[in-house]
Amino acid sequence: MIYQGSALSVVKRSDGIAMLTFDLQDESINKLSSTVIAQLREAIDALDTERGITGLVIASAKDVFIVGADITEFHALFAKGEDYLVDMNQQVHALFNRIEDLPFPTVTAINGLALGGGFEVTLTTDFRVMADSAQVGLPETKLGILPGWGGCVRLSRLTGADNAIEWIAAGSQNGANQALKIAAVDAVVPGERLEAAALDILARANDGELDYRARRAEKTGPLKLNAIEQMMVFETAKGYVAGKAGPHYPAPIEAIKVIQKGAGENRERAQAIEAKVFAKLALSDVCYNLVGLFLNDQLVKKKGSQYERKAAPVNRAAVLGAGIMGGGIAYQSAYKGTPILMKDINEEAVQLGLKEARKLLAKQVERGKLTTEQMAEALSNIRPTLSYGDFGEVDLIVEAVVENSKIKDAVLTEVEGQVGENTILTSNTSTISINRLAQNLKRPENFCGMHFFNPVHRMPLVEVIRGEKTSDAALAATVAYARKMGKTPIVVNDCPGFLVNRVLFPYFGGFSFLVEQGADFEHVDKVMEKFGWPMGPAYLLDVVGMDTAVHANEVMAEGFPERMARDEKTVIQVMYENGRLGQKNGKGFYRYEEDKKGKPRKVSDEQARALAGEVAVAKREFEDDEIVARMMVPLCMESVRCLEDGIVGSPAEADMALIYGIGFPPFRGGALRYIDAMGVAEFVALAERLAEELGPLYAPTRRLREMAANGERFYSADATSSHNPA
Structure with a gap:
């Protein structure tokens, strides 16, 4: 030796x-x-x-x-x-x-x-x-x-x-x-x-x-x-x-x-x-935030593996509701090796779901990620059905029907009668309360939310939503299944919009205020894309769909009326009422034409500009910094509230959810790290100034004011740990 x-x-x-x-x-x-x-x-x-x-x-x-x-x-x-x-x-x-x-x-x-x-x-x-x-x-x-x-x-x-x-x-x-x-x-x-x-x-x-x-x-x-x-x-x-x-x-x-x-x-x-x-790069904000992102990701993975160790195996799954979303979920499950039943009430929807899965698998073959034999094997893992015949053998079910509480309630109560006592039921809902959906279930302890983001094959995040009666076993199995699908699950508690949509819609609220005060929405998009977002708010609304946005906004307004309810019509509602749903029907804030690859390409549309002008109560120019502040403060403030309310367990999980779920600029580290970078006291001062003009959506919480007064941060100074300020 x-x-x-x-x-x-x-x-x-x-x-x-x-x-x-x-x-x-x-x-x-x-x-x-x-x-x-x-x-x-x-x-x-x-x-x-x-x-x-x-x-x-x-x-x-x-x-x-x-x-x-x-x-x-x-x-x-x-x-x-x-x-x-x-x-x-x-x-x-x-x-x-x-x-x-x-x-x-x-x-x-x-x-x-x-x-x-x-x-x-x-x-x-x-x-x-x-x-x-x-x-x-x-x-x-x-x-x-x-x-x-x-x-x-x-x-x-x-x-x-x-x-x-x-x-x-x-x-x-x-x-x-x-x-x-x-x-x-x-x-x-x-x-x-x-x-x-x-x-x-x-x-x-x-x-x-x-x-x-x-x-x-x-x-x-x-x-x-x-x-x-x-x-x-x-x-x-x-x-x-x-x-x-x-x-x-x-x-x-x-x-x-x-x-x-x-x-x-x-x-x-x-x-x-x-x-x-x-050394020069190591001292940059970009490096600081990207290293912080890596550490946050490690924390999220560690929490996921802790759930996974306690989980019963999910050897066979099922998705209720085919179509694009159901097909995407079926593809992801089958591609990663878990056989899945795909059920719908009509053959046309089932075929649409199969077509989506087949298209996604074919792309993997084109990229050299799969052989044709592996594609055939993955496709054989998806079993389309119009009945509940084999549901007694399923370990976990993802309900992915239309975002309507009555329809989801009917489907969930129906399928519960067709499965074993230990089968986990989950709902792929983006806004509807898990506690509300659990009310008519006989085994609410076996139920939780499993919110996928669209498109399923690209978006890494899955929000796993714990209801009041959700058992640890149900939560663990759902987290384990999400990880097996190659996703990053983050466990959150139930509230309107859960974490990601609850935070996103105040951001859209800031956008609506800007348009009402005369900002040009195309200019706002350019500013926010320059800030680092993959797409500006108007473009993002077109991708989300105006009907989806209006529905989600109604849920938020009902849940948080003091800051999210509006008496006036927003520009989003105006677009929706005029049949401008976004990419799904080719017109929203922009008009969409197919490019050479068959993908939608946005172009300016004078009719959209005219409709936006109808809600504008003034016409004024905004400096880029002011646009960024009006967009980012409500998003960051709602992230703070989610942390204080215990909806999310840590700053790391909150920031990772926004990066993985809605494309928050990674080099900025997430909403809470963004506040730290600005300085909590400086952020509170900015929020208070905007709240005087724009209302409670911008107002800092009492606890955040205390943090500012005490010189506290969301992440410790060496950024290797983070704390919940609640």
């Missing part, structure tokens, strides 16, 4: 080969925390003093190699400032360079996931051999930073700048064959042959068959590109990546610039450039 730590060990074999093995104690994965980096330094110190070593294999004792740096440390580390971060990265560079400069050949055996810093460790060795099931990548740009431990420098020299840019800018995970194709690894073998293949490479290097010194010279020298080649590679890439990433995500472009600036430099000078830009 050359070295033994709690995270890694180094053993010398009889043939002189040293085996450095990562195996972080009390963890299911390996990650590069500050402690692990310190132990790696000690291990390399030990290797430096050991005599008779003929080669080094770096490996993992776990199912993964190394999943990357310990992201839970990021906020606290980044808070130490730019000089600290540059120095920290330079110290890691020095350590990794020592591995690269060891006086014998080195190889990494990549047995599983090697991401971020974990992949950067593999790039320090002369060779890499990869299990055919493993994946590698540098996902740092998804956190608003760039690979800061040599990834930009080494990968570009190994694979060529164009391949490195593609991997780093996209932040993608890549399979073994992709890695071999671009020379990111030297060999791909079945997992059981990984160690033997690594040892074989070292033997060939020691015999002179493989020139490991030439490989090092390639990695430590300048990129082999002349001036014209550099201009073509880098300028083309910057234009393409800027269009893909958009203006709010600077990291991909900065990564390209780092590779470009370091292209003509040796290893150390190129690494210094990388370390400097990493």
Whole structure:
């Protein structure tokens, strides 16, 4: 034994080969925390003093190699400032360079996931051999930073700048064959042959068959590109990546610039450039929020897995109501391996649902995600029916009929009589109270809400709504089924609109106020899209459907009359009354024409402008900042109220629900993190000012005023935890 730590060990074999093995104690994965980096330094110190070593294999004792740096440390580390971060990265560079400069050949055996810093460790060795099931990548740009431990420098020299840019800018995970194709690894073998293949490479290097010194010279020298080649590679890439990433995500472009600036430099000078830009990005708001988003997502997944551990298995499901939504739910269940019955009262609806599922599966075949055989197998998992014949065998049912409480009540009470005593009933409702729907059920403890978002195959969120009588067993089974479908479930308590729609409709309320006071709705859309929303409020209303919006707004007004009821007709009601339902009938705030791919393309419509003008009591210009404030304050305030009312369990879950459910700009971190970024006191002052003019929809709560007075935040200063201010 050359070295033994709690995270890694180094053993010398009889043939002189040293085996450095990562195996972080009390963890299911390996990650590069500050402690692990310190132990790696000690291990390399030990290797430096050991005599008779003929080669080094770096490996993992776990199912993964190394999943990357310990992201839970990021906020606290980044808070130490730019000089600290540059120095920290330079110290890691020095350590990794020592591995690269060891006086014998080195190889990494990549047995599983090697991401971020974990992949950067593999790039320090002369060779890499990869299990055919493993994946590698540098996902740092998804956190608003760039690979800061040599990834930009080494990968570009190994694979060529164009391949490195593609991997780093996209932040993608890549399979073994992709890695071999671009020379990111030297060999791909079945997992059981990984160690033997690594040892074989070292033997060939020691015999002179493989020139490991030439490989090092390639990695430590300048990129082999002349001036014209550099201009073509880098300028083309910057234009393409800027269009893909958009203006709010600077990291991909900065990564390209780092590779470009370091292209003509040796290893150390190129690494210094990388370390400097990493530190600059790490101190940005975008990075802070995206790291916070990752931590929130981990918390949501952890809560989901806690429910899952207590859940009875859902081996067969059913959906009531076919059509587009039912077909989408059936597709998602079947695609992820849970057989599902799809029932409707008429054959035409059933066929529509099957058509939707078939279309979505065919798209997966086109993208290469499924073979035709796998598509056929998934389709066979969907069993259409007009009767309840086999419902006695079903573990969980999703009711997805029209959003009408009387119809849903009739369907739920009917199906309850056709299933076993332990079958879980759920309702895919966007607004109707779960407690109300449970009133006529014989087993309300087996009932909860399961709110999917449209389109089902794209939207990751499922709101799982707990009613007053919902049992823990029903909740656990529903959460487990949602996770099995590949969705992110967030458990919320019952109230009008639940969490997401309850928060969304005050946002639409802010939009209505703006139009009534003379704002141009197309300009409002442009401002909010520039702010970071995937579509502005008018466009979003067209996608949601004006009939759906009017119905949901009535539910909200009934539930929260003091701030959501309106005496005057809103612009949304006016559009609805004039038959402008949005995309579903080709006209709403915009008119819709089919593009070349058959998708709806919005164009301006003078009739819509005229109708909006009818509700305007004034004609005035609004500054962009004022539009943002009038739109965002009511949304953020309702998020605060949901947290205070116990509708959602934590700021993390509230923020993730908005990002996954309605496309809240991820780089802003969510509504509650947005308030933190502004400062709670500043937000309260803004809300109070707007409430004086616009009413209670904008008014801060008593508790939020207390938070402002006490200097409190929704997330702790190091942002690794969050608290419920209720």
